[in-house]
Amino acid sequence: xxxxxxxxxxxxxxxxxxxxxxxxxxxxxxxxxxxxxxxxxxxxxxxxxxxxxxxxxxxxxxxxxxxxxxxxxxxxxxxxxxxxxxxxxxxxxxxxxxxxxxxxxxxxxxxxxxxxxxxxxxxxxxxxxxxxxxxxxxxxxxxxxxxxxxxxxxxxxxxxxxxxxxxxxxxxxxxxxxxxxxxxxxxxxxxxxxxxxxxxxxxxxxxxxxxxxxxxxxxxxxxxxxxxxxxxxxxxxxxxxxxxxxxxxxxxxxxxxxxxxx
Amino acid sequence: xxxxxxxxxxxxxxxxxxxxxxxxxxxxxxxxxxxxxxxxxxxxxxxxxxxxxxxxxxxxxxxxxxxxxxxxxxxxxxxxxxxxxxxxxxxxxxxxxxxxxxxxxxxxxxxxxxxxxxxxxxxxxxxxxxxxxxxxxxxxxxxxxxxxxxxxxxxxxxxxxxxxxxxxxxxxxxxxxxxxxxxxxxxxxx
Numbered sequence: 001x002x003x004x005x006x007x008x009x010x011x012x013x014x015x016x017x018x019x020x021x022x023x024x025x026x027x028x029x030x031x032x033x034x035x036x037x038x039x040x041x042x043x044x045x046x047x048x049x050x051x052x053x054x055x056x057x058x059x060x061x062x063x064x065x066x067x068x069x070x071x072x073x074x075x076x077x078x079x080x081x082x083x084x085x086x087x088x089x090x091x092x093x094x095x096x097x098x099x100x101x102x103x104x105x106x107x108x109x110x111x112x113x114x115x116x117x118x119x120x121x122x123x124x125x126x127x128x129x130x131x132x133x134x135x136x137x138x139x140x141x142x143x144x145x146x147x148x149x150x151x152x153x154x155x156x157x158x159x160x161x162x163x164x165x166x167x168x169x170x171x172x173x174x175x176x177x178x179x180x181x182x183x184x185x186x187x188x189x190x191x192x193x194x195x196x197x198x199x200x201x202x203x204x205x206x207x208x209x210x211x212x213x214x215x216x217x218x219x220x221x222x223x224x225x226x227x228x229x230x231x232x233x234x235x236x237x238x239x240x241x242x243x244x245x246x247x248x249x250x251x252x253x254x255x256x257x258x259x260x261x262x
Numbered sequence: 263x264x265x266x267x268x269x270x271x272x273x274x275x276x277x278x279x280x281x282x283x284x285x286x287x288x289x290x291x292x293x294x295x296x297x298x299x300x301x302x303x304x305x306x307x308x309x310x311x312x313x314x315x316x317x318x319x320x321x322x323x324x325x326x327x328x329x330x331x332x333x334x335x336x337x338x339x340x341x342x343x344x345x346x347x348x349x350x351x352x353x354x355x356x357x358x359x360x361x362x363x364x365x366x367x368x369x370x371x372x373x374x375x376x377x378x379x380x381x382x383x384x385x386x387x388x389x390x391x392x393x394x395x396x397x398x399x400x401x402x403x404x405x406x407x408x409x410x411x412x413x414x415x416x417x418x419x420x421x422x423x424x425x426x427x428x429x430x431x432x433x434x435x436x437x438x439x440x441x442x443x444x445x446x447x448x449x450x451x452x
Contacts (some may be wrong), residue, residue, distance in 0.1 A: 180378075214324050
């Protein structure tokens with residue numbers, strides 16, 4: 001064996017490489033491979049080792065992984081759309097048309113739209129698989145609850161994104177959805193029991209202070225609604241869903257790994 | 263590596279005497295274990311109150327005091343502008359109001375379907391308002407008779423101004439099922 005090191009060897013033992021990837025060199029043992037995963041901020045949520053049976057497509061359908069993958073696609077394509085889309089009544093619809101017809105690769109908007117549909121489907125199928133394989137049972141019941149929250153957040157992301165094209169379908173869909181919010185028990189002005197939250201003649205749940213108002217930012221759908229939904233869709237809900245996703249993935253590992261009998 | 267060893271020794275054994283340890287000061291102003299705990303509970307209470315206050319602020323933040331929405335009151339011309347027995351569509355686009363005149367007077371109907379909020383269409387031949395969303399139908403009076411709509415269309419406050427023009431105020435609505443259509447301001451006698 002000569003003293004001359006190959007380029008790859010020099011690279012993997014050099015300061016640049018070892019400062020980024022702790023452990024030094026190409027991992028040779030199980031322990032070293034484990035340390036690579038544990039020391040990476042991106043990999044550490046993932047289990048260090050996967051049993052062979054756990055990645056069987058027949059068992060997992062890969063629906064959880066696909067949901068996350070689609071979420072990443074939606075995040076990237078969504079950020080790209082934000083460079084052209086302005087959330088005002090004057091521009092929203094025309095910007096959406098511009099994005100489809102004039103901006104290069106107008107398919108970006110379709111990727112975002114179809115991706116959103118696909119994510120709802122994969123999340124449902126993931127939930128169905130987890131239920132059918134009994135993977136919600138203890139000690140994984142907490143992660144099931146986190147998953148239900150993730151499902152609701154996915155649907156809320158779809159709901160808020162629905163309004164942004166500001167076309168007839170969007171406006172009427174949100175008209176229907178927000179009127180349902182107005183019928184919330186106790187907290188909706190049109191809902192049952194809203195009169196119970198009153199002191200004397202002063203009614204606290206009115207058209208300007210109920211759940212529907214909080215959702216659409218006014219008494220009618222308008223500029224305020226579009227801005228509110230835009231902020232929720234682009235910042236608020238993604239921020240919340242990412243926190244829950246981190247917990248969800250971490251708990252998979254902590255609760256006995258993916259699809260392993262416990 | 264002799265240098266490194268010397269350095270470490272130097273930090274462990276400093277030449278100056280160590281500062282007094284916590285809790286060993288002998289004057290009366292020092293923090294005792296007991297007062298520390300009462301201070302820390304006051305601190306926690308303040309923290310919880312501040313956090314609660316901030317969440318209240320956050321909630322209130324979403325209910326603005328000024329709304330930048332279209333005006334809800336408008337002048338709708340003179341009573342003679344409206345033909346007896348017909349549904350007038352001129353304010354439908356702009357204000358979401360149908361003005362209907364019958365033999366006794368004029369009333370202003372809301373164009374919002376009472377099922378889920380869509381806008382029905384007036385069909386003159388069938389003499390009914392028909393909602394395109396789920397098929398609810400309303401008579402010219404606003405009474406529902408087909409489809410999923412659970413109650414009649416709402417009517418708005420309608421009065422005469424000093425100059426004889428009709429004023430329609432959408433802030434005030436009248437619901438038939440609550441017996442409010444008999445209110446004098448729900449119907450303009452002409």
